[in-house]
Amino acid sequence: MEWSIQQLARLSGVTSRTLRHYDDLGLLPPTRVGANGYRYYDQAALVRLQRILLLRELGLGLPAIAEVLDGQTDDVAALATHRRLLEQERDRVDRLIASVTTTIERLEGGEQLMAEEAFDGFDHTVYKEEVEQRWGADAYARSDRWWRGLGAEGQAAFRAEAAAIQTGFAAAHAAGTPAGDPAVQALAARHYAWVRAGWGDVAPSAEAYLGLGDMYVADPRFAKHYGGAEGAEYVREAMGVYAASELA
Secondary structure, eight states: OOEEHHHHHHHHSOOHHHHHHHHHTTSSOOSEEOTTSOEEEOHHHHHHHHHHHHHHHTTOOHHHHHHHHHHOOOHHHHHHHHHHHHHHHHHHHHHHHHHHHHHHHHHHTTOOOOHHHHTTTOOTTTTHHHHHHHHOHHHHHHHHHHHHHHHHHHHHHHHHHHHHHHHHHHHHHHTTOOTTSHHHHHHHHHHHHHHHHTTTTSOOOHHHHHHHHHHHHHOHHHHGGGTSHHHHHHHHHHHHHHIIIIIO
C-alpha cells in the first residue's frame, strides 16, 4: 500500500513542504516518484517518518535525527527505545495530573493540602541524598537554586535535552558504535554540558563526572534512563573516554 505526499501530510500533520524538505535532506526520500511527479510513500517510509517525529518531539535537530536513523536501522528496536522514553514521560505526566487533581479536590473540599501531594511529580529532589553524599550539600543547594530559577520553559528544555542525549546513546549502543567514536564523544560532550548546567559556576571534575557514571551503573533508578545495566555501562564507558581526553 502506498500513500501520496498529500495523504501522508494529512495523516501525519506534517506539511507537504516539510516532507519535501526531508527529501531534500535525504532524511525521508519517497518510495517512488510517479510519472506525474508526485511522491509516494510505502509502509517503511511511514515508520521512518514516525521515528523522525518521535525524535523531533524529544528535542533533536534534523542533523542529529539523521545520525540516529543511520546508526539504528532496526525499526522495532528503535521504536522500543522510543516507547520506553515515552512511557517514562507518561508516568511523570500522570503523576503531575494526579497531583493537580488532588490539589483541586483538597481546595474544593476546604481540606488541608499536604506538600508531598502538591509536589508529587516535580521530582527534581529525588536524588538529593545521593548528590549531598557524593558532592556535598553545597553542590545540591546550587543545583536546586538553578533548577528553580529555570522556570517551566527552561525545565522543559532541560528535560528535552536529557531525552535527546538518552536516545542518542541508546541508538549508538544498539548500532554497536564504539564508545570512543567521534559521534558518541559528541554525545558525551553534550551530556557533560547538560550535567555542568546544574552545577552553577563550579564545573564537575573528571573524578566527579566518573563518579556519576558509576552511579548510573550501580543504581537501577539511574540505569533505566539508559536502557538498563548494559546501556548504562556503555554510557559510563563513553563518559570515561571523554573525561580522559577533555577533563584530565
